Amino acid sequence: MMKFILLACLGMTLTANAGAEPSSQVAWTPQNLDFVKKGHADHGQELMGTCAGCHNETNANPNLEGQLPTYLYKQLQDYKSGSRKDPTTAMNGMASTLSDQDMADVAAWYGRQKPMRGKGGEEDLTGIVYRGDGKRMEPACSSCHGNSGQGEKVDTPRLAGQKAAYLENTLLAYKNGSRANDIYRRMRLIAAKLSAEEIKQLAEFYAKQD
Ligand code: HEC
Ligand code: HEC
CATH class of the missing domain: 1.10.760.10 (Cytochrome c-like domain)
Known part of the structure; x- marks a missing residue:
């Protein structure tokens, strides 16, 4: 209860505080959900070669293994659109090289790995x-x-x-x-x-x- x-209460506060600027360009329509769900993990595995140099156990960058594909997809879109700004700008640059399909594919691959x-x-x-x-x-x-x-x-x-x-x-x-x-x-x-x-x-x- x-x-x-x-x-x-939180819901009411949220409505009251909603600003004019959208916080993300990603809208979870049934089509978008279906698109991410059908990401090709095999192509994602090829792409992850460019991620693993930064996303690994030797540094403080976030683990991606076992993360929800929909969450990963949204973050990549947000870095690309500038809604999320990486203080090092590495991710904004990285995401700008990825197509929607690449994002769904790499998210599918990471989502299937054993989580940390x-x-x-x-x-x-x-x-x-x-x-x-x-x-x-x-x-x-x-x-x-x-x-x-x-x-x-x-x-x-x-x-x-x-x-x-x-x-x-x-x-x-x-x-x-x-x-x-x-x-x-x-x-x-x-x-x-x-x-x-x-x-x-x-x-x-x-x-x-x-
Ligand atoms: C040059 C280093 C670098 C490379 C290459 C890189 N990343 Fe990142 N990534 C980062 C850093 C640093 C952060 C944390 C930035 C922040 O705090 O916003 C991050 C954050 C992320 C996040 C957000 C995680 C979360 O929990 O919110 C995702 C998703 C991500 N990266 C995916 C990828 C993918 C997919 C690739 C390969 C296509 C990739 N990254 C390549 C440095 C890198
Ligand atoms: C009302 C639901 C809700 C509650 C309650 C909530 N969270 Fe979250 N949290 C979210 C959502 C949704 C996101 C993803 C937002 C985005 O896209 O940036 C998130 C993101 C995060 C992240 C970023 C993770 C990453 O990989 O970058 C952290 C850390 C976090 N939450 C911690 C907490 C903690 C600690 C609490 C309790 C004090 C909490 N959250 C309570 C909904 C919630």
């Missing part, structure tokens, strides 16, 4: 992951990202096992508005109410989640 009230996993056994020091915070009208992270941080259809990403440094940086970017490609400002509104300390704890929690 509590969760329902929180989400209903944490070791499990972590503790949520903020209390927000499963319960949210009624005083701040902060919804539980798990209400959207799933009970194991596994992500949910269509565009809510997997967080479990993601690199802590990346999670922290991207939450800080939602908080200060430099990442603004979340439709209906869902993540910006949530991150704005978190302290830097809570963001660090949440990032560490999800990185360790199995």
Whole structure:
């Protein structure tokens, strides 16, 4: 019940805050969903050769393995259109070389790989992951990202096992508005109410989640 009230409140805040600038050019029409679903993983495997130099275990760039293809596709489109700005600009340049079909294909390939996993056994020091915070009208992270941080259809990403440094940086970017490609400002509104300390704890929690 509590969760329902929180989400209903959040919904109202979202409508009130919706700005004129669209946060993303991606609209999840049945045609778009079908297009991403039919991505060719074999062609995606050829393309991933250009990604693996940056997306691997040796650096702080995000893991892509096991991520929802629809989420990956949306991010690539957002980098290409400029709705999401990579502070290093690497991804904006990279995405501008990809066609819609390439994006669906590489998303299909990564989506089929085994996700990175944490070791499990972590503790949520903020209390927000499963319960949210009624005083701040902060919804539980798990209400959207799933009970194991596994992500949910269509565009809510997997967080479990993601690199802590990346999670922290991207939450800080939602908080200060430099990442603004979340439709209906869902993540910006949530991150704005978190302290830097809570963001660090949440990032560490999800990185360790199995
Ligand atoms: C030169 C390095 C570089 C290359 C090459 C590169 N990336 Fe990235 N990628 C990054 C960085 C850095 C980020 C994080 C940027 C940010 O914070 O917005 C990123 C972020 C992403 C994200 C967002 C992940 C998330 O969880 O939101 C996706 C999706 C992505 N890259 C896909 C790809 C794909 C697909 C390729 C190959 C076609 C590729 N990248 C090649 C550096 C690179
Ligand atoms: C109302 C649903 C909702 C709730 C609640 C929610 N999220 Fe999200 N989250 C999303 C959506 C949707 C996205 C993708 C937005 C986009 O396209 O940029 C996202 C993106 C993220 C990302 C970016 C991941 C990546 O790979 O770049 C992080 C990190 C994140 N959320 C953490 C959290 C945390 C921590 C909480 C709890 C404090 C939380 N979220 C609560 C819907 C939600």
